[in-house]
Amino acid sequence: MTYQNKGRFLYKYAGSFLEQATKKCFEYAFPDSGSIRVPNTRGQRPMTFEIDCLVGNDALEIKWKDATTDGDHITKEHTRIQVIANAGYTPIRVMFYYPNRQQAMRIQQTLETLYQGIGGHYYYGDSAWTYVQERTGVNLKDILVQIANERVPNDAQA
Incomplete structure (x- = not known):
């Protein structure tokens, strides 16, 4: 399998x-939480924006990684968080892995500023794992590490 195909597999699955x-961690801790769509009150496209997980008034956008690097992405995300805030929710971004390309990192810095400027929150890397654990009581990172270690043959762990 080529490096590019491995990357696609990792990203997709x-x-x-x-x-x-x-999302399951939040649904476990907050049984009334879940995904919803809010109408786009600032434009025609897209017609709605999805909130990955609504916990009370906290509108969580959950990403494992975001490597998008174009200006349209910033515009769409800015519109999305404004629509969510105008609907009475607090936009919160939870992103586990920060991109490593310079342009993608600059875009993430801009998005972080946008979230903070609208009264939202932006968690990435270790702060994202900590946020999930503190809000839900589930240490997802440890669970995933434990599962991964159970899958590795004993010879490979030594």
Whole structure:
């Protein structure tokens, strides 16, 4: 399997698994939480924005990683968090892995500023893992590490 194909596999399957597992942690801790859509009150496209997990008034956007690097991404995300805030929710971004390319990192810094400027929160890296654990009582990182270690043959661990 080529490096590029491994990356696609990781992004598609492992990344979406982490996002779904995170949602399950919140649904476990907050049984009334879940995904909802809010109408786009600032434009025609898209017609709605999805909130990955609504916990009370906290509108969580859960990402394993975000490597998008174009200006349209910033514009859409800015519109999304404004729509969510205008609907009475607090936008919160939970992103586990920070991109490593310079342009993608600059975009994430801009997004963090946008979240903070609208009264939201932006967690990434260790702070994302900590946020999930503090809010839900579930140490997702330790669970995933334990599962991974159980899958590795004993010879490979030594």
